[in-house]
């Protein structure tokens with residue numbers, strides 16, 4: 226049996242994820258695992274059709290496909306994303322149709338499931354028999370229990386391939402919106418001194434997107450600044466080298482224009498709009514490259530305090546996962562979310578109304594300095610990063626460590642000295658049945674008591 230492993234790490238063979246694949250190779254020596262470094266070699270695959278077709282030939286001869294990749298910004302890296310786009314652009318989807326597929330990722334478990342949802346949906350779109358996803362924390366291979374678990378996943382996958390077990394479809398095919406958007410007269414929204422920036426990957430590719438972006442841009446008074454990513458000198462995707470972890474210096478510094486663009490345009494904007502067209506189940510790989518390359522800022526809220534909105538052309542309303550990715554990204558950045566407007570939300574007139582509201586809300590929220598309270602995404606994400614940066618990743622991410630220390634982000638519960646003492650006493654006392662009964666009786670009123678003081682305050 227032959228499994229084509231599509232390596233989604235820009236690091237190629239020297240990749241954590243590939244060590245998990247080697248583990249499977251060792252445990253199942255009778256199975257051939259053929260590895261293809263499609264993310265690392267993406268420039269060649271993009272330009273040289275023969276190289277791309279050679280990989281397709283190998284996939285065609287395989288019994289199954291393993292999508293093996295590291296998490297990059299809640300998804301796959303931009304190079305892997307581009308590979309998926311090429312499957313469609315080069316019209317080779319039939320190579321994948323009917324083939325069993327599974328997904329294996331390594332990460333620090335930050336939004337691993339959104340990447341899994343993405344690949345699972347891509348497999349459904351390609352008509353593959355999707356078996357399932359395996360999320361390994363990047364150090365799992367060091368633990369005997371986790372090795373056993375991965376072996377069990379491998380056994381189950383191989384059994385499903387041998388027995389030709391049909392996969393269960395998770396995602397319905399996407400239906401492209403049919404509306405032709407026409408801009409209506411705008412009610413000007415004064416920006417009140419706020420800097421408004423609309424970033425789009427490429428305006429030329431989609432008529433609705435172009436008209437929606439122009440409509441939004443002209444709603445602001447004065448009109449918003451517009452930048453197209455295709456005009457920025459971006460030499461390539463994030464290589465995963467993590468050099469930036471030490472002092473936020475990127476290997477591309479001085480070689481392309483990304484850092485200057487990011488610092489001069491993105492970081493100085495008060496209100497930011499992300500505009501693009503749906504490609505497969507995300508925006509374009511160019512947009513993904515933008516997010517991946519922003520990694521030079523580390524795991525810090527580098528868009529903190531901005532208001533961020535999204536203008537999207539395509540079946541956005543059917544891709545809940547994408548909404549979640551952007552919602553989480555915004556919250557994790559401690560930014561305000563002004564809304565999503567896509568051309569599948571209704572008629573042209575309804576889209577006009579939505580764009581008008583988007584513009585108005587962005588200025589109102591920016592003026593009020595309103596950032597919503599953190600939800601699960603930010604609360605859980607902050608704790609996860611706090612622990613890994615404080616712990617085993619501190620040497621690599623020294624710039625993050627400095628930032629976390631300076632901004633009070635090391636808020637470990639171990640430091641709650643007052644509560645540690647109170648808890649110890651109360652836990653002991655509530656072991657006494659009479660006190661426990663009294664405690665339970667008073668619990669509800671005691672819970673709201675601290676609010677009484679705050680309710681008396683006037684601010």
Ligand SMILES: Cc1cc2nc3c(=O)[nH]c(=O)nc-3n(C[C@H](O)[C@H](O)[C@H](O)COP(=O)(O)O)c2cc1C
Pocket residue numbers: 234235236239240241242243294295296297298299300331332333334335336337363463465466467517520
């Ligand atoms: C640019 C970049 C973005 C990342 N984004 C995520 C993420 O969103 N979630 C996560 O859990 N880990 C994230 N990671 C961590 C990697 O997924 C993890 O280190 C992985 O094991 C690397 O695998 P590799 O050596 O095969 O490339 C990111 C790493 C980089 C370099």
